[in-house]
Amino acid sequence: SSGINAEYGYSVNVGANIGDLKCIRFSTPNNDAWLPRYAVVTPSGDREHYFYNTEGTWVSAQHSDGNAVPELEMCEQGTETYYITIRTSTEAFAWSDGIWPRMTIYGTKGKTKTGVLDNKGHNDFRKGQDDTFTIPGMKFVGKVKCVEVDVMGSDKWKFDYIEVHCDRYRSAYTRMNDDDVWLSANSNEGSTSVKLC
Numbered sequence: 001s002s003g004i005n006a007e008y009g010y011s012v013n014v015g016a017n018i019g020d021l022k023c024i025r026f027s028t029p030n031n032d033a034w035l036p037r038y039a040v041v042t043p044s045g046d047r048e049h050y051f052y053n054t055e056g057t058w059v060s061a062q063h064s065d066g067n068a069v070p071e072l073e074m075c076e077q078g079t080e081t082y083y084i085t086i087r088t089s090t091e092a093f094a095w096s097d098g099i100w101p102r103m104t105i106y107g108t109k110g111k112t113k114t115g116v117l118d119n120k121g122h123n124d125f126r127k128g129q130d131d132t133f134t135i136p137g138m139k140f141v142g143k144v145k146c147v148e149v150d151v152m153g154s155d156k157w158k159f160d161y162i163e164v165h166c167d168r169y170r171s172a173y174t175r176m177n178d179d180d181v182w183l184s185a186n187s188n189e190g191s192t193s194v195k196l197c
Helices: none
Strands: 023-027 038-041 049-052 071-075 080-088 101-107 110-113 130-138 144-151 159-166 173-176 193-196
Touching: 023 038, 049 071, 049 130, 080 101, 101 159, 144 159, 144 173
Parallel strands: none
Antiparallel strands: 023 071, 038 049, 080 130, 080 159, 101 110, 101 144, 144 193, 159 173
């Protein structure tokens, strides 16, 4: 099975300590394009390590699969957990469960980027609905200054507001979609990204 919502679990036993886990690499001998969203790795006796496909890169052994690469490296960003709440607009046609948004969070200490925001088994981004995403394994960026949302799905979507906070800063950073920006990977339907500061 392929697609963005398919999830698979794998166990890998390594006989020796390989040291600090920084990055992981995916490749496939298969010609079917594959979009790994994230990976969670838990070495024996260690914490969970989170790796996100922040650029939405497809993996395929077939070079003619558009922008797919034969090998994808994903690196750990940090240990902070961010909580992101997004309210979808109540306007007609504003909702979409196939928009595949990602978010870059900018702060006083740098930036960090999520993979695709998706709650497994749930229809996200429905009309007037608040969706909350818990994203562990992110870089701590200090006080949030801006957020940028970009989308991969060609459907269109409009949100009313975004709220972000982390374990260290419980006070939420909230930004409204005051310019009424519609988002879509299809440039005929909207912008591919919006940055709110």
